[in-house]
Amino acid sequence: MTILVIAEHDNAALKAATLNTVAAAHAIGKFVGGDIHVLVAGHHAQGAADAAAQVAGVAKVLLADAPQLAAGLAENVEATVLPLVRDAARHYTHIVAPATAYGKNIAPRIAAKLDVAQISDITAVDSADTFERPIYAGNAIAIVQSQDPVKVITVRTTGFDPVAAQGGSAAVEKLDAAADRGIAQFVSREVTKLDRPELTSATIIVSGGRGLGSGENYTKVLEPLADKLGAAMGASRAAVDAGYVPNDYQVGQTGKIVAPQLYVAV
Template identity: 55%
Template sequence: MMTKVLVWVEHDGAVVKDATLSAVTAAAQLGEVVALVAGSGVDGVAAAAAQIEGVAKVAKADDAAYAHALAENVAPLVVALMADYDAFVAPATTTGKNIAPRVAALLDVMQVSDILSVEGPKTFTRPIYAGNAIATVEATDAKLVVTVRGTAFAKANATGGSAAVEAVAGPGEAGLSTYVGSEIAKSERPELTSAKIIVSGGRALKDAPTFAATITPLADKLGAAIGASRAAVDAGYVPNDYQVGQTGKIVAPEVYVAVGISGAIQHLAGMKDSKTIIAINKDEDAPIFQVADIGLVADLFTAVPELVSKL
């Protein structure tokens, strides 16, 4: 019998987020994929989800209760639908990691988090010890709840599919939480998790104005997203949505430029899958050089402006 998989579609009300495409790729290795689009006025998103290659059907839950993907409202919706499915798959994003554990708890099953590969019907690999070891785990529950590390799976094609859209209903407003507002940083730059090039700065950049003056020109020249280490974020150089690492964003761009980042294990956990890693640091013993493809032992305050002038 074909395994049926319900995939949570992450979107901003208009556009399907990239992380969803990776989750679809992972889910397709388990069975037939049905995409769940929940929100308010999401006909456009449902139509876009129907185009994703590998999606057999789209379940659309259109209700004001799901407008801001409040986990307290979405989880009961998923659980109500799970009677017909064998697995629930969500991207391991902030929202996915908010919804999936609640679904697992309500279904009384164990969650398999942050998977890197699908090894069998209920067997997966996932990182442990900040990514320093990979564990192979097997779920024993009747129903699966899985979150997918986006950087570990290829993105499904966003076009080429032609799934039917079916309206579904859930319990609606749970009354446990209310949406107050969100402050979303607007940027002309590519989004960190989907950027092909990332320039990241560390604590060595002294303060916010120095960080901006040093990193921004290089990022502009390369058309790159800007990232930062936790130390730089904690010191207030940049907002926390710039943070790359175990407690920040997991990225795997084509090129990752680490400027003045020593390479704490938590930071490496978030970027060591990058295709090419370039490190600039004046400490030749910095751990970042152990993962770097290209290492430059130099004072970043002379090296970076020089690099910018040559680009």
Template identity: 60%
Template sequence: MKTLVWVEHEGGALKDATLSAVTAAAKLGEVHLLVAGEGVGGVADAASKIAGVGKVHVADNAAYAHALPEAVAPLVVELMGHHDAFVAPATSNGKNIAPRVAALLDVMQVSDILSVEGDKTFTRPIYAGNAIATVKSNDAKLVITVRGTAFEKAAAEGGSGAVEAVSAAASGEGSKFVGAEISKSERPELTSAKVIVSGGRALASSENFHSVIEPLADKLGAAVGASRAAVDAGYVPNDYQVGQTGKIVAPEVYVAVGISGAIQHLAGMKDSKTIIAINKDEDAPIFQVADIGLVGDLFTIVPELTSKL
């Protein structure tokens, strides 16, 4: 089976989500990559060095500069004539492109897989991760999105895949790029950080969130996350949100401050290696998944913890 993997990249660099998708794709058979964008020669070279990659298809064209799904999907469909499966990381881009590819191919998409059980059999979470479904596709072509936290990252070095240029496919007119407002931070990216400090509704205000959470995150070299309640209350932007309707993370250490632990939040972080919970309610559900729990006033505990680091 030949599998085509969508390569996530930004600023001329590969994103970690690609490496996890390669690991998943390797379980299906031969791995080919698709690098699409403008001026992506360096990305293609880096992609060719990923361990286990046989070929890198490069579509270097202004039409793909912003990875608009209406432009990328026809390109993928054209390449699927020589591939059996299309695999994309379950990122914003991947989840935008894959359904359009599935629709054009008239096949079922298998979303957010956690494991590969056979050529066409996979596991995926349902009910906010409270149950795991085993699904099998009977379609001739597979379209799959991969939960990056469920698979080890493939080695970024050691491969020697052949690089092959592909021409632009006829793209749809469904959308056009108007502009982007990209937040910049010196902290690690939330989905790839080894340590995350998240705050919840109990922080009570945006000022408290920044004054309590961020100093601790800075001391730990951590990314900053938040529960949906904190985002809905306007304490932080929605790109901080961890959970079922936010980002799925699995860091080495996850510090949950003032987060009760609703199942929607747990769905986004329960695979973290070590979970530290700080909450004044000793019966909060977060303590059921925490490896270390501190019961007390976060406005006392967190500043004291920060001062001792």
């Protein structure tokens, strides 16, 4: 039995969520006893593959490098993953991806093509086929058991401490990428650049709500505090809906899932 982790990356380096996802794969591996392989699907992605090879506990890195994989379109990544899963010699029993925008885009398509149920947003592993996941906005925990031959899983990254980014020495195997499916086209991407820590991985967060009254007050009141604490800045849904800040700041059920050591709500 082997576990396949689909890495989130920017072609040059791994995203932090991948390390948490590998940690979840380790937790599954304690029950199935299999190796962990990491798939890096991208273009000019040797840097990300080399980084994945250094991750503690990874036995092999699979590098699929092609222009049609540059933007991470779900259709093309899925077409590259399916032959791997259907290869009996590889014997992948679990396909694991982070429950980020990237993972949530790809995993459902893989599950549908395999005709299996996706297990979403897991926070704990009880056995090889049994997992815990939050429901009702985190007010209850569901224990989910799957009898599907291949488990397709997304991981709530805040539920697992990241593995070490260094210490591994996995081999990198190059794969042929599937041809461009031609049913989706990448148009553009606007990336928000922040001088502060990213919300989902921040250890300290300063967050503002409706009571601040305006975007000007949000900036005036919260930025000095966040600067002092070295904190990320977040906001409630009400503050985002009111236009105080962009929606990337939103924390909560309809925003970003966070797990800081200190959360200051104003």
